[in-house]
Amino acid sequence: MIVAERKTIPELVDILEGHKKILVLGCGTCVTVCLAGGEREVSIISSALRIASRAKNLSFEIEELTIERQCDNVFIEEAAKAVERNDVVLSLGCGAGVQAIAERYLEKPVYAGLNTAFIGILEERGIWAEKCAACGACVLDQYGGICPITRCAKHMLNGPCGGSREDRCEVRPDRPCGWQLIYQRLKGIGQLDRLKRIVPPKNWAPSLGGGCRVIVREDHRI
Amino acid sequence: MRLQYPTNIRIIRTPCTGRLEVEYFMKAFENGADGVLVAGCEEGSCHFIEGNFMAKRRVNYTRRILSEAGFEMERLRMINIGAADARPFVEHIKNMIETIRNLGPNPLHEADASSSVLDAMIEQETQP
Numbered sequence: 200m201i202v203a204e205r206k207t208i209p210e211l212v213d214i215l216e217g218h219k220k221i222l223v224l225g226c227g228t229c230v231t232v233c234l235a236g237g238e239r240e241v242s243i244i245s246s247a248l249r250i251a252s253r254a255k256n257l258s259f260e261i262e263e264l265t266i267e268r269q270c271d272n273v274f275i276e277e278a279a280k281a282v283e284r285n286d287v288v289l290s291l292g293c294g295a296g297v298q299a300i301a302e303r304y305l306e307k308p309v310y311a312g313l314n315t316a317f318i319g320i321l322e323e324r325g326i327w328a329e330k331c332a333a334c335g336a337c338v339l340d341q342y343g344g345i346c347p348i349t350r351c352a353k354h355m356l357n358g359p360c361g362g363s364r365e366d367r368c369e370v371r372p373d374r375p376c377g378w379q380l381i382y383q384r385l386k387g388i389g390q391l392d393r394l395k396r397i398v399p400p401k402n403w404a405p406s407l408g409g410g411c412r413v414i415v416r417e418d419h420r421i
Numbered sequence: 422m423r424l425q426y427p428t429n430i431r432i433i434r435t436p437c438t439g440r441l442e443v444e445y446f447m448k449a450f451e452n453g454a455d456g457v458l459v460a461g462c463e464e465g466s467c468h469f470i471e472g473n474f475m476a477k478r479r480v481n482y483t484r485r486i487l488s489e490a491g492f493e494m495e496r497l498r499m500i501n502i503g504a505a506d507a508r509p510f511v512e513h514i515k516n517m518i519e520t521i522r523n524l525g526p527n528p529l530h531e532a533d534a535s536s537s538v539l540d541a542m543i544e545q546e547t548q549p
């Protein structure tokens with residue numbers, strides 16, 4: 200899922216200052232699961248903004264709404280009336296959600312209330328970790344299903360770097376060395392042989408280098 | 422033991438402090454509560470094992486977000502107290518009320534600013 204975290208209240212106040220009628224719009228999908236922008240976070244952030252507004256003599260009037268998915272036109276429709284009756288939207292969706300709303304309402308300022316961080320999973324209660332950088336040319340098959348791009352701090356395809364201590368990464372001692380994980384996993388599935396091959400430099404063309412990435416499926420076009 | 426505690430508090434019972442969510446505290450202050458005192462069981466004696474630890478973390482998180490919003494986080498406090506500890510219970514309440522008196526009424530209170538101190542008191546229901 201896409202993992203995000205909220206901006207601080209002073210940051211949000213900065214963004215919203217000068218506006219009056221504000222729709223705080225949550226999203227019921229990824230950001231609900233990572234506890235950043237679902238119905239409950241909409242309620243908490245709205246309360247905090249109301250409190251901040253009164254404490255700082257601003258005049259926020261805040262409406263709360265959470266739709267199923269902000270990155271999907273079918274669901275955005277459900278927010279139409281609420282968007283219309285407010286001056287601005289503070290979206291608690293991921294970056295894609297914010298932009299989907301903004302593209303739909305050309306004359307309405309739409310602001311991001313979250314910092315969209317990464318594609319990841321819940322590792323343990325209260326801890327989310329990155330697992331994929333959407334590099335566009337997945338190599339998980341060669342590394343026992345452990346991503347060297349996101350889980351090795353140096354993104355090494357021919358690791359390890361040799362700097363790990365115990366099983367810790369030398370760059371991020373709070374995290375396990377990705378290459379240690381790759382080694383253990385390949386050993387576990389009987390594919391240690393893979394490590395004997397030198398992997399050539401990765402093709403980064405399908406990654407961020409070439410501008411906005413688009414996937415076209417002719418079989419689904421009308 | 423029949424101890425008196427101040428009358429300007431309102432007790433709200435909950436099955437366990439672990440039931441309390443951040444948004445409850447936020448709503449209480451938004452609606453004008455001058456202070457909220459969360460009374461959980463002593464650490465290690467939660468009937469639901471970790472409810473009071475969860476409450477503690479949520480209280481801390483709420484205090485952070487309140488202070489981000491420019492609101493005195495001292496208005497929210499959590500204590501851990503045994504169900505039979507009447508004397509310290511009364512002391513904690515008096516202490517909280519003292520804190521609130523020093524801070525003054527909740528600035529968000531729409532009613533007369535000189536109205537008496539109203540504390541929302543959340544107490545964990547005594548386990549048999």
Ligand code: SF4
Pocket residue numbers: 330331332333334335336337338339346347348349
């Ligand atoms: S190799 Fe690329 S696509 Fe595959 S998990 Fe890693 S970042 Fe994601």
Ligand code: SF4
Pocket residue numbers: 350351352353354355358359360361362363364367368369370371375376377378379
């Ligand atoms: S210690 Fe391991 S994870 Fe960290 S940079 Fe080196 S190989 Fe990568």
